[in-house]
Amino acid sequence: xxxxxxxxxxxxxxxxxxxxxxxxxxxxxxxxxxxxxxxxxxxxxxxxxxxxxxxxxxxxxxxxxxxxxxxxxxxxxxxxxxxxxxxxxxxxxxxxxxxxxxxxxxxxxxxxxxxxxxxxxxxxxxxxxxxxxxxxxxxxxxxxxxxxxxxxxxxxxxxxxxxxxxxxxxxxxxxxxxxxxxxxxxxxxxxxxxxxxxxxxxxxxxxxxxxxxxxxxxxxxxxxxxxxxxxxxxxxxxxxxxxxxxxxxxxxxxxxxxxxxxxxxxxxxxxxxxxxxxxxxxxxxxxxxxxxxxxxxxxxxxxxxxxxxxxxxxxxxxxxxxxxxxxxxxxxxxxxxxxxxxxxxxxxxxxxxxxxxxxxxxxxxxxxxxxxxxxxxxxxxxxxxxxxxxxxxxxxxxxxxxxxxxxxxxxxxxxxxxxxxxxxxxxxxxxxxxxxxxxxxxxxxxxxxxxxxxxxxxxxxxxxxxxxxxxxxxxxxxxxxxxxxxxxxxxxxxxxxxxxxxxxxxxxxxxxxxxx
Numbered sequence: 001x002x003x004x005x006x007x008x009x010x011x012x013x014x015x016x017x018x019x020x021x022x023x024x025x026x027x028x029x030x031x032x033x034x035x036x037x038x039x040x041x042x043x044x045x046x047x048x049x050x051x052x053x054x055x056x057x058x059x060x061x062x063x064x065x066x067x068x069x070x071x072x073x074x075x076x077x078x079x080x081x082x083x084x085x086x087x088x089x090x091x092x093x094x095x096x097x098x099x100x101x102x103x104x105x106x107x108x109x110x111x112x113x114x115x116x117x118x119x120x121x122x123x124x125x126x127x128x129x130x131x132x133x134x135x136x137x138x139x140x141x142x143x144x145x146x147x148x149x150x151x152x153x154x155x156x157x158x159x160x161x162x163x164x165x166x167x168x169x170x171x172x173x174x175x176x177x178x179x180x181x182x183x184x185x186x187x188x189x190x191x192x193x194x195x196x197x198x199x200x201x202x203x204x205x206x207x208x209x210x211x212x213x214x215x216x217x218x219x220x221x222x223x224x225x226x227x228x229x230x231x232x233x234x235x236x237x238x239x240x241x242x243x244x245x246x247x248x249x250x251x252x253x254x255x256x257x258x259x260x261x262x263x264x265x266x267x268x269x270x271x272x273x274x275x276x277x278x279x280x281x282x283x284x285x286x287x288x289x290x291x292x293x294x295x296x297x298x299x300x301x302x303x304x305x306x307x308x309x310x311x312x313x314x315x316x317x318x319x320x321x322x323x324x325x326x327x328x329x330x331x332x333x334x335x336x337x338x339x340x341x342x343x344x345x346x347x348x349x350x351x352x353x354x355x356x357x358x359x360x361x362x363x364x365x366x367x368x369x370x371x372x373x374x375x376x377x378x379x380x381x382x383x384x385x386x387x388x389x390x391x392x393x394x395x396x397x398x399x400x401x402x403x404x405x406x407x408x409x410x411x412x413x414x415x416x417x418x419x420x421x422x423x424x425x426x427x428x429x430x431x432x433x434x435x436x437x438x439x440x441x442x443x444x445x446x447x448x449x450x451x452x453x454x455x456x457x458x459x460x461x462x463x464x465x466x467x468x469x470x471x472x473x474x475x476x477x478x479x480x481x482x483x484x485x486x487x488x489x490x491x492x493x494x495x496x497x498x499x500x501x502x503x504x505x506x507x508x509x510x511x512x513x514x515x516x
């Protein structure tokens with residue numbers, strides 16, 4: 001009965017209230033009375049910001065694509081429904097100090113509330129890399145157990161802290177869907193902490209036990225209450241719901257040739273099909289960061305930096321061509337790699353076992369065909385190009401056709417580039433630059449693809465466009481809500497924001513076929 005009365009009084013301060021703090025743009029909040037977090041193992045902690053008024057909550061990264069928080073954080077008074085958030089919502093992951101630049105920032109694309117508890121899973125628009133998600137506790141918390149609470153909410157003396165704070169709490173009771181905790185010292189759960197994690201220390205790592213739900217807020221700045229106990233929503237018994245709901249996307253990347261389709265899956269597996277769009281798949285390598293298909297060659301770059309290439313049938317074994325790679329490029333008769341250390345561009349010609357030729361250092365991007373090599377290099381990201389053999393000189397001696405470039409691509413006598421300012425251009429003609437340059441877009445270019453006589457453009461707002469034939473021809477919009485785009489002379493492939501891989505064969509008005 002004592003637990004029931006405490007929970008009833010704590011209900012006066014709902015999780016919605018904990019998350020409803022209106023703070024100036026760019027400010028943050030934090031666990032009152034606790035200490036600023038310095039443990040990199042807490043990088044799964046998430047600051048969630050809502051709309052222009054910057055209503056804020058805290059959350060926890062549970063896999064690369066999903067954040068767990070309180071459903072009430074998304075409630076504007078009309079309830080919480082699955083789907084797109086009613087207000088623009090931003091998640092900052094892994095930035096323990098919000099004044100810094102560490103971690104990653106993502107937009108929340110969709111939410112899925114739990115049917116019975118004040119929990120919601122928030123789907124991010126892009127995956128989070130390099131940050132280990134939290135592990136869900138496999139066991140219920142025990143009465144008397146000491147746990148760690150974390151949050152970006154208000155502290156005892158600061159309205160808008162700029163750091164994640166943590167504090168120790170003791171479990172006083174465990175119910176069917178909630179648990180009660182009380183501060184082990186002077187910590188307290190404050191506004192802005194709603195949805196944040198309650199954690200069990202397991203050596204140097206943590207397990208997620210609960211999510212901040214309700215609090216008396218004793219000791220929080222601006223509050224008159226003195227009690228420092230709170231109620232948490234249990235998650236230790238929801239591992240199945242989290243796993244089933246927080247699914248990885250089917251696909252992250254698609255590659256096409258006129259006869260092949262390749263896919264990099266949401267779990268980083270890779271596969272390829274040979275022949276028609278409905279042909280059977282052949283599984284390739286796991287832990288893939290990139291997949292490349294050109295002619296009869298298939299390349300896979302793993303997250304560990306190992307570059308593998310196979311030449312010929314899809315069933316032939318891969319050959320590891322290099323380690324320590326951050327980019328792998330292919331042409332029918334060449335292999336190129338860009339090393340992670342020093343940005344060294346290396347290219348080999350002929351078979352997969354031929355020797356490498358070092359092309360340039362300090363390189364940001366690399367593109368190859370059987371007759372040309374293009375790079376962007378140096379502090380100014382200047383584009384340079386050579387034609388002929390691998391030991392040919394850079395033309396006269398360096399052809400600078402653009403600065404501030406993010407990417408470069410080649411096909412035939414075409415050179416494409418897109419800049420850090422999101423402009424995109426394609427040059428067509430000989431390397432003496434007597435041809436013509438076409439400005440495709442002055443802004444909004446995310447990716448540029450050249451294959452045969454086609455030009456593919458993926459915009460920053462997810463629109464996939466393709467033109468074929470003369471560069472002066474108009475683009476034809478192929479699909480919207482696109483994450484990835486590839487083209488060949490007769491095929492177009494896209495991956496949608498939601499992770500579906502689709503492709504078409506034939507003209508630009510051909511029908512789409514789901515492929516993965």
